[in-house]
Amino acid sequence: MRRPFVFSTLAVAPALLAAVLYAQTPNAQTPPAGQTPAAPAQPTAPALSFSGSAGMLLMQVKPDQTAAFEEMMAKIKSVVASTDKAEVKQVSFKTYKAAEAMGGNTLYVLIVDPAIPNQEYAFLQVINKTLTDDQKRLPETQEMFKRFAAAIANTNKLNLTPVGQ
Numbered sequence: 170m171r172r173p174f175v176f177s178t179l180a181v182a183p184a185l186l187a188a189v190l191y192a193q194t195p196n197a198q199t200p201p202a203g204q205t206p207a208a209p210a211q212p213t214a215p216a217l218s219f220s221g222s223a224g225m226l227l228m229q230v231k232p233d234q235t236a237a238f239e240e241m242m243a244k245i246k247s248v249v250a251s252t253d254k255a256e257v258k259q260v261s262f263k264t265y266k267a268a269e270a271m272g273g274n275t276l277y278v279l280i281v282d283p284a285i286p287n288q289e290y291a292f293l294q295v296i297n298k299t300l301t302d303d304q305k306r307l308p309e310t311q312e313m314f315k316r317f318a319a320a321i322a323n324t325n326k327l328n329l330t331p332v333g334q
Contacts, residue, residue: 221328
């Protein structure tokens with residue numbers, strides 16, 4: 170039985186992967202005479218964010234895919250450190266590898282403290298925000314996203330609020 174805060178990365182990953190793999194800059198078009206241009210699209214809600222003052226992710230990684238997961242976490246740390254985009258600079262995970270397995274998978278515990286409201290914490294989306302359109306289309310980038318998405322077996326998200334402090 171799944172709890173409400175549990176969602177399957179395998180269900181979310183293909184949608185995220187498709188958005189990343191096929192992201193393109195829309196063609197700028199001039200509206201016909203007498204028409205006003207359409208309003209710019211509103212920013213979309215983050216695929217993964219926290220509502221509490223802190224958050225935790227319990228990441229179940231396929232046992233033979235731990236190197237890909239750890240590569241992804243290193244990539245996120247690298248892009249956060251090197252970007253000039255404020256919305257990416259705020260992403261911070263403290264990552265732990267559990268000695269115990271969960272559901273036959275390797276368990277990673279990621280702590281986000283503090284959690285920033287409306288901040289994107291979905292790994293592939295964070296990396297994607299730092300890439301140019303040309304970089305997104307490169308075959309090696311597409312392969313990297315496929316490898317990262319395939320490593321995750323399941324994700325449990327917890328919104329945390331301090332008690333008695």
